[in-house]
Amino acid sequence: MASKKELFKKKAQELTTIHNIPKPTALGAFNDIERVKSSIEILPELQAFIRPLTDEQFGQLEQNILAHGCQDALILWETSAYDLGRGESELSVYVLIDGHNRYKICKKNSIDFKIMLKTFESIEAVKEYMIDLQIGRRNLTLEEESYYRGLKYNAQKGKRGVALQLAQEGRGEEVVNIAENLAEQFNVTSRTIKNDGKFASGLNKLSSELRQEVLQGKSKISKKEIQALADADFEENSIKSLGEIINEANTNENLSPKTEKLLLEIKKMAEKVRSKKACEQLIAKLNELKDML
Template sequence: MKKFTLDKASLHTQKRDLSKIAKSNAQLQIQIDPELKAFIPPLKPDELSQLEQNILEEGVRDPLIIWDTSEGSSYLIDGHNRYGIIQKHKLDFKVERKNFPDKEAVKDWMINLQLGRRNLTKEQSGYLRGLQYNREKKKASDTLLKGANAPFPQNEGAGETAQILASQHKVSRATIERDALFAKGLESIGSQYPDKKTSILSGELKIKKSDIQAIGQGKKSVDDIVGTQNLETNQQSNTVQTQFIASSDSQYTEAQIKKIDVAKSKLDMAITQLLKAGLDKKTIRSIFSEELKNK
């Protein structure tokens, strides 16, 4: 069998070409679309740290995937975590370019790509399946409404979509339908508290799945669930603050510190009641700000 070898000149040419590609990629104006980035499951701090260590030891092995739009823009659609590390350390990288008719097609591709990965948590898998179901259901509904004057059979179409996705992902139809509510609830949380949605998907913030599904059904509001989480965090913070006051400032007596604790508890209860009454947080802040001004 004939062996093929590269002489020094050929190797030099290859290295020079790779260097040109790396330089070209480094100069590429890659844009980040927050709406598209939201489709990427977040990494926990330790996972991100491990990814960074791997890249520094082995280099950027997989190419970043770019969507080239008809307007000439280049949007990152896969490799957001790697790209952050690349920018931080000014590393060389490769790109793979893809063309799509519109952003909706990009979203479908991103969801399918993420669902094919094995390192997803249960929350992430459920969210992506539910997101896929809600999007497919809407597309089917829109198509039928455009093409027929007859009323759209909502339950039939929804059931068929759920069954198709259930078979595709090897779960039950009921699981897909629950995932749909979970995804809808998470989207509602994300519209008000983007960081909370990210924390739920990463597993850092623990909220009952049934509560998030209740938001998706419209049975509970976002503030009913997430507002409670904020209050619990605030109460823990208040305890820490009180302990800090006690240890760092001798001008406060033990009796005064107890009064501070009681006052903070009453304040927490008042905020809870106002949230249950339907007031938003901005209005509540405004009320307390005015009260402080009048004191």
């Protein structure tokens, strides 16, 4: 009898199936397609890779779907509760990985849609697939292009350590230079790819709102300042503005003389940030202040 891993691998090699949603059947007589459709899940971790639409773009998409129906299939990741870390259950789970805006519009207006089921070996493979989808979109801003290239570089760089270990043990193929490989793919330099990686890492430390402002070219925060955040001691999605920690400190009435002196120094530095080095120095001071508060 084939193992679970062998069965999963065989399933992953099957051709993707596009399901046309049939006309609604009698209540209580849902077929398999309707069952899948009614159990679609959205994971915030994956939704973060989807390029959000402006209100105008969303409104235009809604008008198009109302007029012509949902022409493109929603893509679902067919996985299991076990593989998502939800216990021992092997029950199927269907996660939306492309078509979030279309899904929202169709649900709101009770419009039929098609679904496409895909299987992947891991959630990391799903993320890479989603990144490739976003890179393929038209009309990306320069910031978005850099961000998605950086995400791809960081994802592949994370696998390189494993590949190197296998190569050293004689159990793997020759390890490629990821930056050079991607540089050739996107027709940029390898240095650009590495800077994109820092940009993506730094950008992910901003709140989702601020991150979207940067990606849409509406933020005053420079690309170099964001790249410098890549090595800063902040959690992802935690920075609402570079002045957030300073503002937090201003509300504290019990600051020590040493902390007050550092706060004043940071305020003066923040007013004169004009280079990457100055930004790195400011971040170091902010980290120091963070530890004091």
